[in-house]
Amino acid sequence: MKAWPDVYIPSLDSKFELPLLSLFNSASRKVEDLPTKQTYRMYVCGITPYDSTHLGHAATYLAFDLINRYLRAKKSQVLFVENITDIDDPLLERAHRDGINWQTLADSQIDLFRSDMTSLRILPPNFYIGAVESIGLVTQKIEELRSAGAIYSVDNDLYFRVHNDPDFGSRSHLNEADSLRIFEQRGGDPYRKGKENPLDSLVWLSKRENEPGWPSIHGEGRPGWHIECCAIALGYLQPDTHEDFLIDIQGGGNDLVFPHHEMSASQARVSTGKDFARMYVHAGMIGLNGEKMSKSLGNLVFVSTLMNSGISPMAIRIALMMQHYSTNRMWSDELLTRAQDFLSNLTLYLSQTESAPTDAVIQGIIHALSENIDTEKVFSILQDWINECRCGSTGGNPGELSRALDTLLGLAI
Secondary structure (H helix, E strand, O other), X not given: OOOOOOOOOOOOOOOOOOOOEEEEEOOOOEEEEEOOOOEEEEEEOOOOOOOOOEHHHHHHHHHHHHHHHHHHHOOOEEEEEEEEOOOOHHHHHHHHHHOOOHHHHHHHXXXXXXXXXXXXXXXXXXXXXXXXXXXXXXXHHHHHHHHOOOEEEEOOEEEEOHHHOOOOOOOOOOOHHHHHHHHHHOOOOOOOOXXXXXXXXXXXXXXXXXXXXXXXXXXXXXXXXHHHHHHHHHHHHOOOOOOOEEEEEEEEEHHHHHHHHHHHHHHHHHHHOOEEEEEEEEEOOEEEOOEEOOOOOOOOOEHHHHHHOOOOHHHHHHHHHOOOOOOOEXXXXXXXXXXXXXXXXXXXXXXXOOOOOOHHHHHHHHHHHHEOOOHHHHHHHHHHHHHHHHOOOOOOOHHHHHHHHHHHHOOOO
């Protein structure tokens, strides 16, 4: 599947020091340094394309864009893969509700997602891979799991035995009751008759009447959700067999910690014998005016709607960066107004031929980003610089600061 256009990234001057990047690892529940490497492998879970890109999506992909930009600024390569779940129950349900073909719905929303990511200047993945085009990889991965004794059948549907992974549960740290509750809430079927364990996850759904299916050695059907990401990640990131972990970063929103990332990691572990990800990194959820933002409440704020109303994509980007990526946080008109005012002031002083000193500002931004992508500190530093400019301080290079903001924060000003 085609991604969106690449984004030019200016180089930082070599006088600036870029420390190791530290990130909060959900599996260890602590902030850890990401070791220096020539090539990093990062997998970020993509959307199910039955609705437009909302602010929760944007916040998640922005978080991993900042990680990507920082690692690339350190002169490392980032092999970045993102999936798109272009066949799944929610997509089929929405298409049926609206009376349109499920492929037509998926294609329209994928096109809109690409457009939104382009406007927000999110770096595109090296590989943007759909579930449908990955069915061969999925069936191969299922066979590997079957060879490991981890697959069984319930009425021609195939399930993964989660406890074949001795570390199952170690990434999400949930007790059994919470695991069952969340599993059921997020697409699982813990109480299906015939399952060996309530938490065993579906890897192949045999074809249902009036639903699409694809031929395979497992019979006609379609992939389960978690196996899709396991197969795509390992198929396209091409793990280095000499390393302890198959990939460096598994990313997504914090609603994916369980069951999705736990299940995918277990499937990878059982099929390869190695730990899946060095770090499990998760972005917080976005609410609206004090309430959870969700499809069921009908209060989603869409990126395209904001931009069509005249809001600058850079103002949206700033608003989403004003609070830390990992926190559950609220979107509001007040936040957007603050971001627009900040953008106006920043643009004003970056356009001057003289400005307050900038070297320490750039170095301060770098250090803040190195510390678990601390964008709150970044904007505090930039606000201090704006205040110094207002007071008439000179000696800086606004052009160099502008390029650094483009490189590190994706702000084209």
